[in-house]
Amino acid sequence: MTQLHHTLRQLRLSGLAQSLGARLQEAAASRLGHAEFLELILQDELNVRQQRLLERRTKAADFRSLKTLEDFDWQFNPAISRKQIFELAAGEYLRQSKDILFLGPPGIGKTHLAQALGYEAIKQGKEVLYRSIFDLVRDFMKDEAFKQQDKTLRRYLKPELVIIDDMGLKQLPKYSGEYLLEVVMRRYENRSTIMTSNRPLEDWGKLLCDVPTAGAILDRFLHHAITIAITGRSYRIKDAPLSNRETKQSKKAAELSTAGAAS
Ligand code: ADP
Ligand code: MG
Numbered sequence: 610m611t612q613l614h615h616t617l618r619q620l621r622l623s624g625l626a627q628s629l630g631a632r633l634q635e636a637a638a639s640r641l642g643h644a645e646f647l648e649l650i651l652q653d654e655l656n657v658r659q660q661r662l663l664e665r666r667t668k669a670a671d672f673r674s675l676k677t678l679e680d681f682d683w684q685f686n687p688a689i690s691r692k693q694i695f696e697l698a699a700g701e702y703l704r705q706s707k708d709i710l711f712l713g714p715p716g717i718g719k720t721h722l723a724q725a726l727g728y729e730a731i732k733q734g735k736e737v738l739y740r741s742i743f744d745l746v747r748d749f750m751k752d753e754a755f756k757q758q759d760k761t762l763r764r765y766l767k768p769e770l771v772i773i774d775d776m777g778l779k780q781l782p783k784y785s786g787e788y789l790l791e792v793v794m795r796r797y798e799n800r801s802t803i804m805t806s807n808r809p810l811e812d813w814g815k816l817l818c819d820v821p822t823a824g825a826i827l828d829r830f831l832h833h834a835i836t837i838a839i840t841g842r843s844y845r846i847k848d849a850p851l852s853n854r855e856t857k858q859s860k861k862a863a864e865l866s867t868a869g870a871a872s
Contacts, residue, residue, distance in 0.1 A: 624657025625650045663731060670728075670737040673774070676721040677728055686717060686841040694722060697835070698729040703769055703801050708834040711805040716843025719805040723772045726803060735769040742775050742789065749788040765792045770801050777808030777816060786822035797829040804830065 617626040629650065636646045667675065678698060683691045702709065709726070711719040727737040740748070745765070752761035765771055771792070796802050806813070810827055814820035 624654040628653040666731045670739050672724050672739045676724045678725045688841045700733050709803045710834050710836045713839035715807050716845040717839050723803045730770045737770045738768045739772045746785045772803045774805050776806035786817035786819040790826050793826050793830050
């Protein structure tokens, strides 16, 4: 048995090694055939490997916080079509390299749904990267400063799905538009990108301080994009009493708090 475990270690079959004891007992108890037994233990190894890959890919995606479709309350905002989101989750858009744009005010679940779609893509064996637009700009600025040409670009081009969150949350630094255009242009018709924005598309020129670049970004991004415009109230302030919620003051407070927190 120790020799067997040694051999399994040499072959890097740790998943199989884990369950071997239990499987041997099971085989004796239910008189499994040799082939059946072999199939069972190899399947154990495969399951462990798939689980590890899922964990590795989820970590690499660098989600803000892992949110899933199961965590989403579909009753809260009936403007969001459960059916449409589940159809997207099936992943056909990834095979067609289509993009998705979530539009709508803060707190309605754009980041949640974008990350949940990302997690579904990982479960289907895809590589995913989640970045806020600020992280994206910072990554490219650093890349330039350290003369690591193309390293960052490669990171943004390789995954089958890149999620760029938080357009519209804050004014962006100079040249942001050029970095975003580079990513969008290279992924265009080649790999899927999900973006979220709480500002209408007409404002993107101002946000990026560069109207022509914003136009070039949107032209490509929207060409095959599925746009999901959501209206409704913020999930973050759902617990505030209704009577207060309507007053000007609390509205202002809610706006301030959602603008301050990562939206
Ligand atoms: P947005 O990106 O649109 O500003 P988020 O996706 O960050 O909003 O949502 C704000 C918070 O509320 C998050 O913690 C998110 O998980 C939660 N949330 C939003 N909508 C729902 C919902 N319908 N069901 C469950 N949680 C939700
Ligand atoms: Mg958000």
